[in-house]
Amino acid sequence: MSIPTSRLLDFSERPAFQDTRRRLVFCMCENEPGGLLGYLSLLKVDAVPLMLGTGLPTAQFQNLVSAYRPAFAWLPDNRVAEFSGGHVRLSHMGYSLVSAERDEVYAIDDSLALLLSTSGSTGTPKFVRLSHENILANAEAIGKYLGLTADERPITTLPPSYSYGLSIIHSHFLAGATIALTNKTFFDRGFWDFLKSSKVTSFGGVPYHYEMLKKLRFASMDLPSLRSLTQAGARMEPELTREFAELCKNKGIRYFSMYGQTEATARMSYLSPDKAIEKAGSIGRPIPGGAFWLEDEHGREIEGSDRAGELLYRGRNVSMGYAEGYQDLALGDERGGVLRTGDVARRDTDGDYYIVGRLKRFLKMFGHRINLQDVEAQLLAAGHAVVCGGQDDQLEVYLPQGSTEAGKLIKTKLVSDLKISPKAIRVYAVAELPRSDAGKVQYNKLKSLAGDALA
CATH class of the missing domain: 3.40.50.980 (Rossmann fold)
Structure with missing residues (x-):
């Protein structure tokens, strides 16, 4: 409808x-x-x-x-x-x-407007506290860089309890657009029929959605009203990003890669469509009114290009803080408009940013820091789609529907590439990767789903 x-x-x-x-x-x-x-x-x-x-x-x-x-x-x-x-x-x-x-x-701070979870449907009591200004500032900025007008007609693909899904509603509502509401998924024929009959102009998706679109042969679909696609929610492999950017260019559709966190209401940066192919994998530049910078492990700002550090963001959309119960609703703004994202990034010579890892997704293996995202990428290049976890001096690799043979190949490669003892590596099979509503891998659930070690 x-x-x-x-x-x-x-x-x-x-x-x-x-x-x-x-x-x-x-x-x-x-x-x-x-x-x-x-x-x-x-x-x-x-x-x-x-x-x-x-x-x-x-x-x-x-x-x-x-x-x-x-x-x-x-x-x-x-x-x-x-x-x-x-x-x-x-x-x-x-x-x-x-x-x-x-x-x-009980007391509720006058600025508090909305509470959003960062963990999908897991039921954790930790929620992000958002102010009226946070919501309005982010909706305005998104509308500005997407060029939203009352002529837009997005279709819903993400739940409103998820910040990305809600940001689509907020930004288009502010623009006076018409929103095509549906709970159907890409795999429902009714979704595509509704998209066509409603003359939908755009939709958004997390990486999982784009993996599904590829399987559904989106390239061969005739969707004449579609003008824009957006991607956010988690890092998407550059190869898949480039594939969709090229496909969209050929179809005359704008393709936006975007970056955000619930702690920043939704959006912090975007990569403009004209750079989508050349810079696939980049999160681009800050949204209107926002600013990025990088800091080293000592809290010093990193100047120049191609040096990695923690990504920090400043903007009116930075949330007030967290809540874990009703007592916290009386709290005011605890962040002062600055967010430490917890992501490690680098900046190129043009001023565009690239996420290279998470501060919490590094392990120290016998004194050497290892970026788990890099390990996953190296294994993917070798034909193994895995997710990595573990703790210092113990690397754990989770292989969906994995075999003993594949486990041994992975372990042999990691021993050779990382120069570490085989005893420090465990490869496990999982039936499927646990994901949140947003399609993000839930790393804290991997160990409980794993069977016996393959290698």
Whole structure:
């Protein structure tokens, strides 16, 4: 269903929604008219939504209720009973606004506008605190570099509980565009039929989406209304990026590689389409109003080009900090507009940036630092698609549906390349890689899913 964003605000005038002003509201919704109608209404009345995916298990939902003590919940009708003891104030289009059994009043900072999880549907109580300014600044910047107008018509491909998916809604809503809402996936014939009938102009995806598009032979699809594709959410292999950049150029479609974190509301940088082929793998330059710089391990700014260091970002979209329970909602801005991304990057001579690893994705192997992302890339070049983890002096390699023969080949290569003892390497088979809603590998779950060591 396509909904012009100009029609979404009248709903908020209902008394039940007016009562949510400056109160915490658990907002569990999908890309459906009812769900997003409620979310946007909560923003309009100045409530504080905490976004949740509809796939969140009941036990985890109730743990979050205990930690945050929401005054209200906006959720699908079939989950109302999970908000124990609540009173239904309003029902509309498959969703209900429910007030809590006990009305607990606690302090909420005046700037706080939204809470987003960094971990998809895992149910962790750690959420990012976002201000009104964060949301507006990021939506404006995204609209500016994408050149969004009221003529745009994006289709939803990501859940609204995920910062990338929500940023698409925010930026297009601000531009006065019409959003084509669907929960269907690329593998549903109905998705492509809806995309064509709605004359969709753009969609976004994480690397997993682009891997699926390749399998679905996107190159042969006839989608005359499509004007732009965006990619963010995680690092995509440069080869796949270049493949889609070339494909889009041939089809007359703009292709944007982008970089962001929930801690920066959503977006921090983008690579303009004219550089997409030449600089595949780059995250480009900061969004309008933002700034990057690099620091070494001693906190000194790195000048010049092609030296790696931690990537730092400054901008109005940098979040206020984290929350792990209702007591933290009274906290003000703890970051002052500066975010240490935790990513290691380098800057080329043109001023474009490249992510080369994560600070936490380095191991010390007998005194030498090893970048796990580099190890994965070297093994991929040798024909082994793996994910690496472990701890200092113990490298762990996880091979989806791996065989003993492949495990031995991988171990032999790593011993030769890294010059380390075979005892310091373990290769495990996993049925499939655990991923979040955003398609990111959940490294903390790998060990629990692994079978016996292959090598």
